[in-house]
Amino acid sequence: MRRGHLLSTPPYEVETALKRLGATLRTARLRRNITLAEVAQRIGASREVVGEAEHGKPSTSIAIYTALLWSYGLLDRLASLADPATDDEGLRLASLRERRHASTPQPLDDDF
Amino acid sequence: MRRGHLLSTPPYEVETALKRLGATLRTARLRRNITLAEVAQRIGASREVVGEAEHGKPSTSIAIYTALLWSYGLLDRLASLADPATDDEGLRLASLRERRHASTPQPLDDDF
């Protein structure tokens, strides 16, 4: 590849976090006693990519990871990953100034 | 595309969760008063893909999302998304039987 280096060689912490996430996804699946092929079919993906997600492959789409969480009933935690209410650093900064000079053309449809 | 439908048309809950995640990532960035171009450069990606992540694009690689969390100091939460210790359903099942018939060829290197 050699274009953006992010996908091939992400920061070490990112790589590590993804490996851990993958391992937890594998544990969740095994506990539910289903195979790679079975979850793959459920979420509409191939068996290989699910295996890659469980290995924490960085270049795999977030849809795969998310669909796995969904199939295990663990989806609710995802959306609150960067939850503004618990983003301490962000809260500190927000209290100073919410934003100096930015543009938010479409209010980034918050209708969910 | 039309091959796997997951990337183009994920389950509604998945789509929604990703949009919410994207919105929180945008909030986190704005609070830190940095631009798309700036975070993009920091994490080694293009400005466009960061914008897409903030819109919750499902087909974007998890590396982008993860690197954003990392740059905001919010990475620690990711790995515990499917944390076996708090996977209630998984715990229930695990107490019954840890696994009937599976294979874990390489112990999925847990060295982190």
Add this chain to the structure above:
DNA sequence: ATCAGATGTCGGTTTAAACCAACATATAAC
């Protein structure tokens, strides 16, 4: 050791992600 099931891997095809540059639009400040 054998057998069956699960997972890993390889080769080849299709599709599109990620990139880049340039331009369009929107917002904020003046």
Add this chain to the structure above:
DNA sequence: GTTATATGTTGGTTTAAACCGACATCTGAT
């Protein structure tokens, strides 16, 4: 209004993700 900055969008290129089939390997049980 104008200007400056940020974000959105478009077109084109490169690279590889995701797919599929077949085969290899590993594990667990017999």
